[in-house]
Amino acid sequence: MADLLDVGFIQAVFGDGEAPEGASPVLQILSVKKINSASSASSGVVDRYRAILSDGEYFGQAMLAVNLNPLIDSKEIDKFSIIKLRSYTTNAVQGRRLLILLEFDILESVYNEKIGEAVNIEHAVANGTVSRAPAGNANAAPKAEPKGRAGGAGPGPARGGARQGGGKDVGPLFPIESLSPYQNKWTIKARVSAKSEIKHWSNQRGDGKLFNVTFMDESGEIRATGFNEQCDNFYDLLEEGKVYFVSRARINIAKKQFNNVNNEYEIAFERETAIEPCDDASVPQIKYNFKRVDELADLNKDDMCDIIGVVREVHDLSSVTSKATQKPFAKRDIQIVDQSGQAVRLTLWGKQAESFAHDDSPVIAFKGVKVGDFGGRSLSMFSSATMSVNPDINEAHALRGWYDSAGRNTQFNAYTSTMAGRSDNSAPRLNELKTIGEAKDENLGMRDKTDYFTTAAVVAFIKSENFSYPACANPDGCNKKVIEDGNGTYVCDKCDKHWPEPIHRYILSMNCMDHTSSFWITAFNEVAEKLLGISANDLWKLKEGGDEQQFQSYFTKAAGRSYTFEMMAKQDSYNEQVRVRYTCRKAGIPDFVAESAYLSQQIALFNI
C-alpha cells in the first residue's frame, strides 16, 4: 500500500536532500488545519490552511497557497486525501523548513485510512536519524514551475517578452507566499490589487511621504511601501490592476496590527529595487469573497469583508474631525443594497469620499471594507480597501438585472433604520435593544472607543442639584461654560466675550432602571429639555425666583416615565478612578403598539 506514495520526498524537502527538479510526488494528507493567527481572527482576512503531508515514510508540515482554500472549504481535500503535487516551493523560517503547496491534482478525494506508518520528519531531524542540509540551501526557487504562466517567466532569462532584467542580479521568480526576510535574491510577478494615495507624515522622528501598494499572485498577497525617494520613483509606475516584476526590495516583518494584508511580511522598496511592467494576463485578478448584505449581521465588529451591491443612496460630502488627531477628514456615506433586501451604510473617506460621483445606482464591488456596529451594522473603507465600479463579473451582472427589474422598487430593510441613528418615527425592535445589565456585562464603554447602544428604561430619579450650567450666550451656539468675572458680567474663554447674563443649559444627572439593573446617565440640553418639558434657563429662573415647590415639581413629574434611550458609553477618569460615563444622546417615546405587534409575531413564530 505504501508504494502508492512517493517515499523519499518528505525527507528530501525537510531533511538532507534536494527534491528532483520538477518532481510531482504522490502524497497523502494526514490532516488539514486552519491557522488561527491572532491577526486573522480579528481582521477577517482570507483563511490560511496548514496540512500535514506524508510520503508513507515521513510526514511534515506544509502551507497551502490561499487559492487552494476552496478545495478545503468544499471538502474536496480532507484528512487522508491523496494528491499529486504539481508545484510547490520551500522556505526556511527560523531554522524550520517550510513546504508551500502551490498546485496539485487530487487523486483520491475521499480515502478512509492512513497509508503506512510515517513518522514526524522534524523528530527524525532532531534526533539525528535524518540530517539536515544547511538552511541557506533551503531558500531555493520553486522546485517546479507553477503552470499557467503564459509567457513562462521562470527563473533565469525571461521568455516571451517578460522581464528585461538588464543584466541586473534580480534572482529567480518566487511566489509571494514564499518570500521571507531570510532570502534576498528573488523576483515576484504580481498584480497591484490596491494602491494608496501618497501620504505625508510628520512626527518627532521626522517627516516624509510614502505610499502603499498590495501585490498579489497565485500564491498570496503582500503589502509594499515606498518611502520618500522610492515614493517618487515608483508611485506613477505602479498602477492598480497591472502586473509587474518586482525584485531587489527588502522584506520586513509586517506589523500586523497596522496591516490587514494577509502576509507575515511586507516589502519595503529600496534604492536598488527594480520594478518592471509585465503584460502577463495569467496573474490572477483580484479575488473577492463576497458577503451578502444580510450576512453582515453574522460578522463581528472590525472584521474585514468584501461586499458587492447597488449604490442606492449617495449622501453629501461632509467633514469630521478625528478625535485622535484633531485632523479633519472628508467623509461620504453611501447606501448599498443587494438581493437579500437588506441595506447597509458604507462610509468613504478622504479622496474616495471627495471624488465619488456615481449617482446612477452603479453596482460596486468593495474589497477589504471594515465592519462596524454603528446602527447595527455599517461598513467603512480602509485606505487599503478597493472599489470597482460596475465590474465585469457575474455577481455584478446579476445585481444589475435584479435591481433594474425588481430591486429598484423593493422596500429595503436598513440596519440603520431600526437602531441608533434611525429616523425619529421608527422605534427600535426589542431584540435590538440592550438591557442596562447587558450594557454593563458587555463592558460597554470600557474600551478606548466610545460604545453606542440603545436601551429601554424608566427614569427613576432626576437630580435637581446642579442640573444646569451657565453657558455662553453667543447665538452661534458656543454653549461653553462661562465664568462670572466679578464685574457682573460672564466671560467666555472660547469666544473671548463678556455677556451680561449667561444662558443656562442642562447637564442633567438621572438614574434610570430596567428589569435587569440601573445606572446614572447624563442628559444634555436638548434631551433634558424634552424630558423635563422646560428649558434649563426658565427652570433656573424659577429656582432663582424662590418657588421651590414648583421647581421640584418638574423633576418629580418627569420621573417614572419610560423612554428608549440612545446612549453612548465612554471611559472616563474622575478622582483617579476609571469609570464609565453614560451619556444619553436621544430619548424617544417607545412605540408600544409596534412593540406589542412585534412581540406577538415573535410568540407566533415561536409556537410554530
Added chain:
DNA sequence: CCCCCCCC
C-alpha cells in the same frame, strides 16, 4: 521611517 482609518 507610516501605522490614522476617523464621525454619529
